[in-house]
Amino acid sequence: MEVEYLSHGLPLADYQLTKADHRRQQEKVREHEWVQRQVAKFPTSLSEESKERLRQLLGPPVPAWKLHRWRLRLYCGHVIEATRIQDSPRPDEGICDEERCPECGLDPAVIVAFEPLGPVADPPPETSPPG
Incomplete structure (x- = not known):
């Protein structure tokens, strides 16, 4: 299935923040602070068994050919490149x-505008079974 990638807020350099952008940023900051408080309650070290369970839950890394590159404008005004799973038409869906x-350190910085750039890598060539 071919994904039609979307753009929003072009040109990125001229994008003006909206009330919704300010509201989303405030919500993300509150969520981030809550998560940080919860993480602070966790033990500081994990057993090897726990680390292995986490590796199994997370699964193997996503291969580069299944990723898509995006140019993003963040709430702080900086424009960066990032990668996302290729199956999504927008870089700001889900989590x-x-x-x-990376410029000013704002964390979190919501994505306020974006444009697709292209795949990270070409898929491997299809191989046909011998015979």
């Missing part, structure tokens, strides 16, 4: 609607 800004 990936925010980033940590």
